[in-house]
Amino acid sequence: MNLTCRYLQDDWELYALGGLEREAQESMFAHLESGCNECRQRYFAAQAALTAMSTLAPNRRPSPNVERKLMRAIQSDRTPATYGWSLWRPFPWVGAVACLLLVLWFARDHNRLQLELAESRENVMLAQQHAKALQEQLVANLNAPQDSGKPPAANTVAVPPVIAPSSTADAARLKAELAQTREQAQAAEAAAAALQRQVAQLQADLASAANRTATLEKELQSAENQVAHADSEKSRALAAALAKSQSDVQRLSAAANDTAKLQQLLQSASLEQISLRSVNSQGGHATARALYSPQGGLLLLADSLPKLPDQKCYQLWLIRKASPAILSAGLINLQDDGKGMLYAPPSADLEEVTALAITDEPAGGSVSARGQKLLFGARSRLAR
């Protein structure tokens, strides 16, 4: 444990909670990135405590809609820039706007014609009423006595005085008027029929324009989908290539770093080897060798390690004369073929080590060893 570790050791809980000032957070993050195993263990332990604390929240389940929305969002994977540009693709929009204007114009004209038709129908009705009244009056006058001095019968239809007939001449005039009114009614009916035909034609045009608009909208949607799909494919391929390159760079730089550390360890004057053997049936035929030097660090290479369940990992422990007597050296990076590797940088923790042990621990590792001891190897007495 160096001075930085001592200085930071009480703050890992606060760091995990995220309540420290920005500068403190940054310096602690940088320290973790430097590869300090002990501080990393402290941080993981605090983080595990907070993860466990989240179980205090009563169990709630999200609605299935969230899963659907998430899948839709990631599958469309459309960048805002592409979307913004597609809004300005001119041709489909121009067509759609033109159709919309056409529909509005037809709709306005349609309304005007509907009003005219209603007005015409009203005129026809009024003319028909007028004609009927005239006809009744004519019949009444023809049946009435020629003596104009007598009062009219009680059931005679009352007609306006201006058109009240009192003689045969009046009757003739009324007939002519009736014929004229009938003609007017016929003309109004013809006009109404013509208007109805026009309305029907306009309705057909309106329906046709609406169909055309719908077709254009579909074409527009299809064009947008094609563009989005093409852009998405391209950006996905680029992102994948970029991610692969970044991953390659990281891998190569990690390999270079590992080589430098290994070189430092192998060149160390006090290099020792510790062999670890299986001490538990769970350990199977696993073996491990550690190259160890307090000044150069520790490199553990394990072979034939049994595969662990997903929620478990292998952890290496330093058993020391000094206090604390048992310290974690870190988690073993296990490969599919059962080979495992771990490198611990030089530190004061590596001093006064008497033995090494490997246990199985919950994923993420433990602060103190509590899994099963699987492999064990003591340092030679001569070397201590």
Added chain:
Amino acid sequence: MLSPGQDDSFLLARVQERDADALLMLYRKYSTRIFSLLYRIVENRSAAEELLQDTFQRLWDRPEMYCAGKGPLLSWLLTVARNLALDYKRKESRRASHIVIPTGDDEGLTLENLAGTGPAADPDLSRTIRQVMDSLPPAQKTALELAYFEGLTHQELAERTGESLGTVKTRIRLGINKLRDALLHYGKVFML
């Protein structure tokens, strides 16, 4: 064939290769745990669902932000979700000074509320943590809950309780340490 039982690192590698099914598996594995925390913080179902979607959208958009050196994936996802929820809550509280926003428990017993995927928190672990929390001194428990679920900074906690910053920090640190110790005893205790 992908399944939620598969190793997180395998599923994450597939997510980095833009495999939507791998993200779906991770969602099904952890959505209930994360949603429970989000709901506890924002106390609003629709907001919690939006934030849950945002959390996984972040993982999809920038999977390289997570690496094994940051601890288990669930811890990282819970940290991201908690930060989003606390940001949301701060914005809402600023807005609430101007307009009244209906919040609170909008949860009804409906089929939809019972739907969803992913395992809930281990009830034994939850009980253990609850017991530890109940055993803490009241001031320590309150400080820890306010800091974790309400996102109060140490300074805000000190102002609210009228105590020094150092006292507040110590209370939180001790509270987390007791939880950590309880976690150690929760698993199998093994001495080398």
